[in-house]
Amino acid sequence: MQAPLKTRERIIQASLELFNAQGERSVSTNHIAAHLEISPGNLYYHFRNKQAIIAELFGEYEGRVDSFLRLPPARALTIDDKTFYLEALLAAMWHYRFLHRDLEHLLDSDAALAERYRLFAQRCLQGAQGIYQGFVGAGILLMNPPQIEALALNAWIIMTSWVRFLCTTSGKPGDLSEAMLRRGIYQVLALEDGYIAPPVRESVEALYRKFHVPLEQVI
């Protein structure tokens, strides 16, 4: 039997659910308190404002991405690692999807978060370059260093812009589904399509089928 969550954790969890379902802008601390049937004062005892809750959720997201966006120590990468990275990115993106939808607005209203995000982005770009380099080292991708730099940058932009693209182009902003995000991961995978080493081509195509969602289902 699980121990009941402490109030602080319940606030975090309910905020994430409400932000994901309704968008961060539509959810106030009063909504969160009412949803949990606690008093606003009780909520403020734990978090001085909504920004503090968002910062906590961003910290969780950041910690999660930092934990998997790196090379395994002391072994070569395999195609299974590629599946692992893509699934991990999809899960993180889905779990914290409000961050991807409202990012610009969140960063505009919190300078400390904006600075933290900037450092996070730079770590991710480094991490992604290291991983692509690892796939080159393992003979899975055929690329030179300028290609790796450009690819890592494009992967970061597609990852972080996909949800916004859906919102501005599909005209269904409130309605993100896991399939819609899966197509975003497919788009990231498609970035390396021209660099796949012939011997692993078939295994990578199986991955394409795994992540492919027809565009008509998405926009």
Place this chain on the structure above:
Amino acid sequence: MQAPLKTRERIIQASLELFNAQGERSVSTNHIAAHLEISPGNLYYHFRNKQAIIAELFGEYEGRVDSFLRLPPARALTIDDKTFYLEALLAAMWHYRFLHRDLEHLLDSDAALAERYRLFAQRCLQGAQGIYQGFVGAGILLMNPPQIEALALNAWIIMTSWVRFLCTTSGKPGDLSEAMLRRGIYQVLALEDGYIAPPVRESVEALYRKFHVPLEQVI
């Protein structure tokens, strides 16, 4: 000698300059009127509010992109066409850079503009697919239809997200330079790098050199 611009055209032109320099959110109709040394009443005679000016500028941008994002009639594409498309995209992006910086906010505050943007995005995606298909037909790119679909989508996302990426990651939001946008075009070009037909490889590499800006100069 040029005839003096009519007031309506002067308002459009000054608004574009101020939006590009200061960001659309920092510029009010009063600022625009003061900048032109006309009364706010005179400005309102031509445009009922700032949204109407933005819609006019978006219309210009849309018309410009629609005019070049298509295939030349009745001839095969060449490498020079690739240069043409990239230069035209860069020029349009630079000329209307405030649209790229503040897009989400602009669409949030104007439902009619959001719908128009949605249709524009879909036309651009179609146009881009047609052009990539044209390069395949001309033997310049080697791709199949799913690759073309994924590439066109990624190119659209990189194009429309590049300025925002710079703003969130470089921490220099007010300071866009033409070189920064040039690197964005390089990133779009890099998307097709794995699909270049060997005989044109050398000509495309000359294009890379033309658009390459070191990342350190950009973020």
